[in-house]
Amino acid sequence: MERVLRVLEYEKMKQQLSEHVSSSLGRKKVSELKPSIEKEQILIWQKETSEGANVLRFKGRIPFGGIYDVNAHTKRAKIGGVLAANELMEIASTIYGGRQLKKFIVELVEEEERELPYLYEHAKTIEPLTHIEKAIKQCIDDNGHVLDSASQALRTIRHQVRSYEASVRSKLEQMTRSSSKMLSDSIITIRNERFVIPVKQEYRASFGGIVHDQSSSGQTLFIEPQAVVTLNNQLREAKVKEQREIERILMDLSQQVSEITDELLDNLQTLAELDLIIAKAHYAKVLKATAPIVNEHGHIQLKQARHPLISADEIVPIDVELGGEFRSLIITGPNTGGKTVTLKTVGLLTLMMQSGLHVPVQEESTMSVYQQIFADIGDEQSIEQSLSTFSSHMTNIVQILDKVDFQSLVLFDELGAGTDPTEGAALAISILDYVYERGASVVATTHYSELKGYAYNREGVMNASVEFDVQSLRPTYRLLVGVPGRSNAFAISRRLGLSEDIIKKANEQIDSDSNQVENMIVSLEESKKTADKEQEExxxxxxxxxxxxxxxxxxxxxxxxxxxxxxxxxxxxxxxxxxxxxxxxxxxxxxxxxxxxxxxxxxxxxxxxxxxxxxxxxxxxxxxxxxxxxxxxxxxxxxxxxxxxxxxxxxxxxxxxxxxxxxxxxxxxxxxxxxxxxxxxxIENSKPVETKPLATVRGMESHVKHELDLRGERYESAMLKVEKYIDDALLAGYHSVSIIHGKGTGALRKGVKELLKRHPHVKTARDAAMNEGGLGNTVVELK
Incomplete structure (x- = not known):
């Protein structure tokens, strides 16, 4: 699994996600994030992300400030350790931040009546712990400094400290004014935590006292004059008392923290979960991502899917479908045409969905939960292992084939590459057949021409290609499902100025079957473009x-x-x-x-x-x-x-x-x-329809069929026929009918679905099973 996460760049996606966390708690949760294989867990995560996104949409922000990862502080307090002032301050800040977050979510639900069941459930578990926060903030300020008001003893000691400091400074200031010529500089400084003055070397005997330091040249001595030695001693003793009192205060606060460590640790776990949810919501907003419809049947239908690691200015959205009539999608086309990006998009978006993240697709896209995801992508040639490119790929493929089953998604990049084309193509076909027989979903890329015809000879397999613009000599990165990729070598060569005679002779070397295939592909591409334009119109x-x-x-x-x-x-x-x-x-x-x-x-x-x-x-x-x-x-x-x-x-x-x-x-x-x-x-001359007994009306059954065939019909004509047919079927007393619209571009199927959805007498409309006609037939239940 680690290898799949690496080749599909899952960790890079997590780095982007971590930019949206608000604390080290959330950052740790992101680092631990892994895809789940449990559908129920995935649905809960998806709903949590949706709730976070909803809060961002109608509030613009979620308060998550002042929260720290104080797990280590809390555990040390639990075993009797004394926490530093700044550590206690972080605990108080975290308690306050958690309470504010809880208040924010609870008010949204209870006062504004927002539907946030999962966020509300998390928030309710946060314990206020107000007494600990108050105790800490009464003793320590926001900068981690113990306040004078922490205890009466500390207040008295600090008063003494300030008094001694004032006396020492006063004495030394007098000396600096009266003996400025004997000093290197008229300042008071500190050495070894004692007040001193900088005396020139030759006037050492004039001051007496203690020498604490000297300059690098030896010309200046930092002397504590005899006149302030006693005051400095008193000051030092007072500071020792101050430190002892501070330690006592910190010990007392640490003891109070130790009494609520279980509640605090539970709060931290909840805050970490909420930070991750909010980060997912922010990430979804940046990617313009949506929550997909989740299933466990291997059905994928991505609408306008975008790879999250590619800039929005560069990415070309793609539509990908898998798992309906076909479980294997074979993508052909030129190199650098975007085949590998398509492969990685399907894989990474599946990992994101199974991690509870929204994915960058249009709404109502469908994704499947897979128990295993396998990927053989990129050149993983190992010099140390003396493996060729082909050997490296085949080693990985062997491991995949040992584990693959009907709950697997398999991604093959340039399957069979790196060896003799004939043998490589044969191996690729055999591998694809094996994986299909095991029931797995497969997306594979290849440039072997033999695989272009593979999808036409195998049930459950579909061709696809990445469009190439011969005029600009650049790929458009658009994915064309149902159309195999064609060779552009002659067209590109002609565009670049290669002699027509050479191209003609080269064309003669290709057998007629290959030419027919290329011509068929050209025709399919043109039909696809025409269908797309008509659908847009x-x-x-x-x-x-x-x-x-x-x-x-x-x-x-x-x-x-x-x-x-x-x-x-x-x-x-x-x-x-x-x-x-x-x-x-x-x-x-x-x-x-x-x-x-x-x-x-x-x-x-x-x-x-x-x-x-x-x-x-x-x-x-x-x-x-x-x-x-x-x-x-x-x-x-x-x-x-x-x-x-x-x-x-x-x-x-x-x-x-x-x-x-x-x-x-x-x-x-x-x-x-x-x-x-x-x-x-x-209108006077109108003749009302005579109401016939039910038995008479049902006589229509003899001339109303149980199915309506729309194949070959234009869109507008088809819609009129569907409406009339439903009325006739109702009069005939039918409970269930079939509407055959074919597969084609999908425009007619989509129109029929939308009409049936809003028809007042249609109870349900579903895709027919494989033995009933598959996606080319819609079964309608009437009410």
């Missing part, structure tokens, strides 16, 4: 259609709101007009009755006419409005198949489903849309 059209649908939906909603506002305003105005007309009519009737009471000639039929006018005071509807009103009344009885007009779009359609009393699904051309009842206008 289809994706662009789909995005435009989605955008247009969103815009139309938004416009429809805005029009509906505006329509309701106008109708409300019109109703309000109409009500006001009617109310005003009623008031005026009532006044006229009252006047007529008053006139009648006074004996004036007002006939009863005139009052009846006035009432009639009152009843007719409401606003009159136009014939068109009457028709709309009549149709609106009919809308309450809309049935499946009724032809209607969607007012906000001005388009005709038919009712295909009733969602509720106020909403229907309307089919307009190829588009289905949920429309409110108020936005529908019933």
């Amino acid at each position: 289809a994706q662009r059209i789909r995005k435009d259609a989605q955008r247009l649908h969103r815009d139309l939906t938004k416009q429809m909603e805005e029009l509906q709101i505006e329509k309701e506002k106008i109708l409300q305003q019109a109703e309000l105005e109409a009500e006001k007009a009617v109310a005003k007309a009623r008031e005026e009519a009532e006044l006229i009737i009252d006047e007529l009755r008053d006139m009648q009471k006074k004996g004036l000639a007002v006939k009863e039929h005139e009052i009846i006419d006035a009432k009639k006018h009152l009843e007719q005071a409401a606003p009159k509807l136009t014939p068109k409005q009457k028709k709309i009103k009549k149709q609106a009344q009919k809308q309450k009885e809309l049935r499946l198949g009724d032809e209607v007009k969607v007012l906000s779009f001005g388009q005709k359609g038919s009712i295909v489903e009733k969602v509720s009393e106020q909403e229907y699904i309307v089919q307009m051309g190829i588009m289905k849309m949920k429309v409110a009842l108020d936005d529908l206008q019933y």
Whole structure:
């Protein structure tokens, strides 16, 4: 395993990861990091990294300052050792940093209601240990200096020390002022922890006392004058007392630490785990990495995969698939074309995933957990062992073949190289067959032309190549799955100016079968490029259609709101007009009755006419409005198949489903849309679909097949056929059907999958098993 980690540059990746740790605890965890072979453990690690990445996304940072690796300090205190002041200060700082980290995570979960189950579980285990932190910080400052307030005795002793120092300095300053001519310099200095002055050699006898040192020339003596000897002795004694008191304080604090060593060591383990998780999250952010979908079935589907050790400006993302219809991928192409990079990308990303790291791929990429990963990459020729390149490779391959099984990933670089091409190619084919029979997943690179046809003659094997641009004479590093690499020797030679006659004669030396293979490969490359372009165009059209649908939906909603506002305003105005007309009519009737009471000639039929006018005071509807009103009344009885007009779009359609009393699904051309009842206008001449008994409907079974074959269909036509087929299958009472779309470029398969995913009557859609058609067939379960 160590050799595989080395050739796949796992340690270099870990060096990048270690740049994101916040403490020596995390750095140690990174150095110990190894891939796991347990899927459950890997999934936990991946979820922890995802949680760390989520915290970085919505908080921008995770507080992890002031934390030290104090394992050695703690263990020494446990066996009775006395810790230094700076060691105790590191313990206090680590306790504080752990408590702040715990507070940060707990508040995210309990107050902001973030979903962080794994980080929360880690954080909850951190013990506060506040009393120890407080005890240490009361005695020691941030620079590791024992404070005067650590004890009353220390305060008194230090007061004496400062008093003695002041007395000594005062005496010596007097001497330097009065005897400056006898001194080499008017300064006070220290030798052997005692205050001295620099006296010229010839004035030695003038001061008496003790000589502690002399200059290199011997012209200056550092003398402790007799007048300060006693004071220096008192100062020295006071400093000894100070040191003893400091040692007593440190011993007491160390004893307190020894009482909580188990809790502290557990905290350190948790902090180390959290530092590693946070480092993984930071690394994922730098790489723009995502969490892959993990399986144990040997299925790999890497989308836009990037090698983490190659600069983002230089790397060309690749798509790699393995484990579905094929377990062996044979990559051919020119040297320096990127074959080995592809091999290392698959291997290193698998190791990263099994170490709990996110990998630099697009979302929804799939990766498999392997029990063993083998790699034969690079020239490992050993001069000491007198092994050739071929012998070195074969020695390694023999060891691989002894251990390989169905839970293995095997990476072969230039398989069979270093010997006679015919024999090397034969050996390579035999080795690939053996590994395939053992059930392993294989990615191999080669430049042998014999292996180009290997994939066509073996089930479960797929060709791939690295694209080469003949015009620029440089590889593009794009991986083309399904297309074998072709020789570019003639094209490159022609591009570089080699005589056409020479190229022609060389071409004549190649048999017709080889020429046919090369022509086939050229055709495949062109087909692949065309398919890729069409897929890109289809994706662009789909995005435009989605955008247009969103815009139309938004416009429809805005029009509906505006329509309701106008109708409300019109109703309000109409009500006001009617109310005003009623008031005026009532006044006229009252006047007529008053006139009648006074004996004036007002006939009863005139009052009846006035009432009639009152009843007719409401606003009159136009014939068109009457028709709309009549149709609106009919809308309450809309049935499946009724032809209607969607007012906000001005388009005709038919009712295909009733969602509720106020909403229907309307089919307009190829588009289905949920429309409110108020936005529908019933069309008189439409004929509703007669509802047949279930037994009658199931009579369709005779002409609706259990499978739909889309091979050869264009994308848009295929999508329409799938929608109609699902409806027919539902009416026929089928519970399960098959849609055959073929493999091809994968664009049609992807479109069918997306349509089925959002279809309201599709329960599940899965790839068919190998005996059912494999990836070229999708089995649909209907609800």
